[in-house]
Amino acid sequence: MSLPVNDIRRLSDLHPKPQDINYQYGTAGFRTLGKVLDSVLFRVGILAALRSKKLDGKTIGVMVTASHNPEPDNGVKLVDPRGEMLESSWESHATVLANTPSTDEFISALQDFVKTTKIDISKPARVVYARDTRPSGPALVAALEDGLKAMSAEGRNAGVTTTPILHYLVRTINTKGSKESYGTDTEEGYYTKLSSAFNKLMVGRPPRPPLVIDCANGVGALAARVLSRYLVNSLPVELENTAIDTPGALNNSCGADFVKVNQKLPPSLTDLLGPCQRGCSLDGDADRLIYFYLDEHRQFHMLDGDKITTLVASFIVELVKTVGLSEKLKVGVVQTAYANGSSTKYLSERLPVKCVPTGVKHLHHAAEQYDIGVYFEANGHGTVVFSQPAQDLIFSHQPSTPTQLTALTHLQNILNVINQTVGDALSDMLLVEVVLAHKSYGGAEWDSLYTDLPNRLVKVVVPDRNIFKTVDAERRLVSPGALQNKIDELVTKYSEGRSFVRPSGTEDVVRVYAEATTRRQTDDLAFRVAGLVYDEAGGDRSQRPKEFL
């Protein structure tokens, strides 16, 4: 059987590629202005069908979102059968196919691809897809559906939903009826799975003050509203920033990225959050989570992905120890270079900690090397993964004492609260709430586990960010030239100073990170390194940002 060339040609002509744009499947899939993504979505539909055929008809996921980015942006990414990110070798295939200029060239690239990748076209193709609340979403989904139609693929439209729910659906569809079944393959199955485990974990805990949830005016508002109906007796919540139909509101001065980058409360919450009350922010597709609280002086404190890692990993270690399985279940942590140095120090004194390059897929794969792997990016994107033998052991172990039995039951329920496929703001939120309730922690107690070093992230616009090459999990530059030596020399002048430079995978900028013992020193270091980067990359002297030192 060969490719349905006539159907592809007819439909591809309806979705021409703009001449002047070069697309790239990056860390987060294709991501750019929504209005220039039509041809990409059509082609991704075809690619998803081919990926499914290659994997013997397993269901592939497609998510249309640009997460925390501004509302006019959009994007698309593919999800592999176990709910994980697309295998990396296919990222470059996606890039090549998205950039072939004409329908004829696209078809011939497809034919080459099918041949070299040895795809059996006669196999079935199944794809489940969803989008976030962006206004450009419906037209992009229609283009994707044309791609599926061209391949006669079986499509399931999961509608408007969060990225983690789409990942959940992919995994549950593909494990249905098997011994690795991950739950019921519906949204209701997702809410029921998470909330019933959560509700069991909260039985007997004292009532909690309400949790304020900033929904970023995005799809998380819909999901949080549904979830809250399942939590009436276990967790009072107040949903804020739920204006999904207000043009321009998405991620605007709210959401997890706003809080993390600006290290401050969304202005819309200023009058809502009381002293010592905790709140959290989701991002635009609800896969990132940042917590915060105001202290008794109404001073803002942020609890980011590193703080979540510490809280969650410590709790799981305690449970495993109480059950008596410390020897058999090794808990480990994965971070990136953006993790606050204090968190790395605190965790390394207690657990194995690995540092990997930016991007959830790197963290996820590294976490899978542990029996129980806890990973979060500092920006609040992460989860906990349990190896299959670890899960089997947790569900088959026979405890010897009532205390062990209680801890084991908690561990089993925790496993069901966690969305292991990918970082999930709502699932992570439930997990955090469980730990806080079990430890009787408020924001301040949680925050006191270690003190963050002041840190600063600076974007540097350069003529060509591709000249920046890194090694050692992106902590050191090997190009351009002597820049790393200059950074090293500078860093020694700052107490507990640390700084690194890497090209962004999602924006056309180079990122500079710095931390040191004081805010002033941190800013000084960050802007000096930014200046070095700008000059070394040949930035225009007349445009040099004035804050760069």
Ligand SMILES: CC(=O)N[C@H]1[C@@H](OP(=O)(O)O)O[C@H](CO)[C@@H](O)[C@@H]1O
């Ligand atoms: C410093 C930072 O937050 N970087 C983010 C950002 O990647 P960059 O490659 O730095 O642009 O977007 C990624 C995708 O969402 C996320 O995984 C990552 O953590």
Ligand SMILES: [Mg+2]
């Ligand atoms: Mg996101």
